[in-house]
Amino acid sequence: MPTVSYREALNQAMSEEMARDERVFLMGEEVGHYQGAYKVSQGMLQRFGEKRVIDTPIAEAGFCGVGIGAAMVGLRPIIELMTWNFSLVAADQLINNAAKIRQMSGGQFSLPIVFRGPGGAAHQLASQHSQALESIYAHVPGLRLAIPSTPADAKGLLKTAIRDPNPVIFIEGETLYGLQGEIPEGEHTVPFGVGDIKRPGRDVTIVAWSKMVHVSLQAAAALAAEGIECEIVDPRTLRPLDELLIVESVKRTNRCVVVEEGWPVSGFGAEVAYRVQKAAFDDLDAPVERVTALDVPMPYAKHLEHVVLPSQERVVAAVNKVLYRE
Amino acid sequence: MPTVSYREALNQAMSEEMARDERVFLMGEEVGHYQGAYKVSQGMLQRFGEKRVIDTPIAEAGFCGVGIGAAMVGLRPIIELMTWNFSLVAADQLINNAAKIRQMSGGQFSLPIVFRGPGGAAHQLASQHSQALESIYAHVPGLRLAIPSTPADAKGLLKTAIRDPNPVIFIEGETLYGLQGEIPEGEHTVPFGVGDIKRPGRDVTIVAWSKMVHVSLQAAAALAAEGIECEIVDPRTLRPLDELLIVESVKRTNRCVVVEEGWPVSGFGAEVAYRVQKAAFDDLDAPVERVTALDVPMPYAKHLEHVVLPSQERVVAAVNKVLYRE
Amino acid sequence: MRRLEREARESPPPAERARLAELYRQMLCIRRMEEAAAKAYAQGKIGGFLHLYIGQEAVAVGAIAALSPDDYVVATYREHGHAYAKGTPARAIMAELYGRSSGISKGLGGSMHLFDAAHNFLGGYGIVGGHVPLASGVAFASKYRGDGRVTLCFFGDGSASQGAFHEGLCLAALWHLPIVFICENNQYSMGTPLYRSLSIEDVSQKALAYGMARDRFDGEDVLRVRERVGEALRRAREDHVPTLIEIKTYRFRGHSMSDPGQYRTKEEIEEWKKRDPVPFARQTLLEHMGMPEAELAALEEACKKEIEEAVQFAEQSPPATEEDMLSSTYEP
């Protein structure tokens, strides 16, 4: 299997789908001539031309709306948000239009559209540029939400997203673009609603997605040295959610920790906890724990950013807690 | 104690605070000459004049931003959103500016501002006009969130909100404006973070806010006839949350149902469930149940709206479930 | 208030008369349909918000008459007239207002969210200004495909202060999209008169910010609307030049059924009623185009029947279904 970066995997997904289907196009700030703010669309303008790789002004509500209108009449837009932080100026388009048009038209208009871009904190970008907003969009029926942690998942999920007839919120890891990983050769898609066990283990179930999978893997490695085996379940899509995979894992381990980069209150971690305690009530040997960002806007200073974000140490501590260690 | 409507209670709160403090003003669509889209500001233009009761164009991002700027330099704006559905076009102002300015300025600028208006479904207003968005705003650190269920709470919490030096999301019940209730005479404020037991009971704890308190009260009355006594805990503010009151109640009843008007996924109900299972793990005799809107955009047809919204029947069913009845 | 004189017309060719008769018919049917809806609303048979278009009919009917069926229309929550003019049967509209499964949006959308894919009516939207970029996107698709279609986007004067309006027009102008934006300036956004919501009196001036073509005229003469919108459509279709058109009009009813409309004087309303586009068209047909009274009466009777039948259809249709609701959130 070839090894490629997460960034390149996304590029492959878009390029393959654009080669396959004339209706697919990419639109966003700096996606064309600049080759992408994070270089995800590198080379695509050259390959597909200005008609299909479209640079926009800084008008997210405008071009998200444009994508929605275009999707209503049969095109299949990929709308790049430079980062998900900027989606907030287009929140009305995503929540009041994209999520609702199919239902409020009585099913007449489907919306095959992908909104994609990086989410989460990068390094010291401060409060307005460091938000993991997946819990907000996961709240909204009518949207799908994919949030891959590896190059293979990034490619496979993005291809599925582009082919999906519904609006998909696709959140990439801003700090994962350089991550290398193997990708199956040839056609590779990952279905929505099917999670993946990123590390098997018998003692504790850790539910994590996007970058937090990697933080959890580090924690698991550290714990393995002490004889604790964590099972890391990556749901890969939050909407739909592979609840079964999570619950079955918890039924084996009897313990569950959710790790998320976003804020705690009303976060998706709470959702996982709700479902786990409901579906595996009698199997739980300890309350579900969550590890989240601290409940503050992200500060600029490097060491404080580390304090705010979930870390290996905090994951280890949570695992120890559900195991009643120390 | 005088009996007034929820609408009138809000009007009193604003009027009293405006009489007390020159810096307080009211701004929003139709708040002045039209006397408020829901007549909450009836008479206020006449009393306080155009300088302090300000009609705006339909520019929510604009006037929410105006409020934020004015608050930074010491005024105390009350910004009315005609409904919270329209806050989505101003989401960036609320989440990226209001919630963050204090922290990102190193504490130099406080934001004494209230964003208020009705939330939730009214009657057949369809998908774009029927959203209970509290879970989205409760997610965001830097904001406070109050969501009263009775005239007394509406008045007391709004006065507290206006005096609070932080940005407050204040969500009124669109269908509660006509609700009558007693209000303590004279100065009446309700502190943030202090919940209220709307009905005491020994068998099951129901956590509910805003309109869902009333749906729960009906359910509780029905259940009382069968000998089941529900305790209804109304947190009144979701941020900060009176976790202690909820948890202590659950420790007495050993059972918990959360009733919320919003969508299930990543809803505040999940947050309550997470906290309850964590803080009262050994006390719970059944998993925490939640009753929410169905996971769909709100349909127009009346009977379908009833299917989607939490109802007395569904609350009763959830209570029976945690009691393992039938 | 500036009064418009009826433009004198030479005795017109019969085709022109037939065309105006058809536009008159449409306007009248819309009027009757909404009157029936208002009645049903008062009887509690229709719920939610109901925003009547009464008084503004010449705008939708005239503008849409200039379209070909392949062209697209995107509108607001005040869109009964636009849907009808674009081809949606009155019965499907009425059934929607009644929340029936035979409604054009299966009873899930209601008054504010009529959609009709078969007639390229891309919906009524409830968030002021929120549909403007979406309309630009529909036009974008036409340009992308080179299908020669044009999109007509309607909105009220209140939209002009919304960010989404600005962004939608920015992109349409920058990308030369085949679209015509029609601001139906009925001079009020809910209870707020234009002078308290806009810093300019001439809404079409907004076009200057985008270097966009613009036009501005009064909207009581359906033929004038058709003609002037037709020019803009030609610019859009042939030259890929979008236009912002402001059409002055007036709603005779409140903002919605729940609005008593106390912010306008009786005199103002009466003054505007003199320019009611429906009798205006009738009078033109009768006095300037020589249409016999009997033919007019027959046409009017047909409208009445059509709407009665629509109401009956709505009342007898089965309610919206849970199955449609559940299956339409996502496409499987």
Add this chain to the structure above:
Amino acid sequence: MRRLEREARESPPPAERARLAELYRQMLCIRRMEEAAAKAYAQGKIGGFLHLYIGQEAVAVGAIAALSPDDYVVATYREHGHAYAKGTPARAIMAELYGRSSGISKGLGGSMHLFDAAHNFLGGYGIVGGHVPLASGVAFASKYRGDGRVTLCFFGDGSASQGAFHEGLCLAALWHLPIVFICENNQYSMGTPLYRSLSIEDVSQKALAYGMARDRFDGEDVLRVRERVGEALRRAREDHVPTLIEIKTYRFRGHSMSDPGQYRTKEEIEEWKKRDPVPFARQTLLEHMGMPEAELAALEEACKKEIEEAVQFAEQSPPATEEDMLSSTYEP
């Protein structure tokens, strides 16, 4: 590219020379401060995004020179120069970039979020256009209080397509707020040249949509900036007429430190460097105002010292604290 000729000046009064010397000093200090910041960034001592203002200094310095200390400034993420010109000490800025608790925002805001309450500098904001309505709100407060203050709001050419820009200007014009909007047209938003982001070439034309006063000029001469902004400030303060000003300028560096800037040719950049506002001011002082070279050298040496001291201060300051972070989310 249109070349600007240095405007010939009569031998100026000494006060004028002193004033320009001060503006030159400010520009130079900003330049040196940012050069030092770029160096520290390369050494990994500063993180995050760092957007340099190098090349544009005459805009902030000239415009803010026309203010009185009570007036307010609101700016973007490219705001080191604006903060400095408004009075924030270089050391407090530098310490902020280093993430130190002695930083002007206690190390919590960083480069994009300098705030200085004492100097009425209301912040740097990271969301393009998001601060524009906020600035209108500050001006609203001045009107509300009748305090006679004016707000200056700076933004880039890229902001002009944002909905928030539109809404902020709508309200300012409608309510006659004492505010001046300054679009720093550096001709690129990130890698996108103006002609690919705007449908008009003259950004000040946006003012027409609001019936707002407007102005437009080149920004390499700090005195011209001061003068023309001064006129707008007078209009704002005395007549409550807001103005949109477009000032043409250029950034010599990439969009941020991580941008290699390959979308511009060397020639283009070299051409613009001939209009570098810093040497332009120096030359004016030297050649047209008779300021002795020795005085200039002393001033330049003072700048160098000031910035060295600022860097030292930053490096020796204690890091931002968890306590500040936790206690500043809410006011208790």
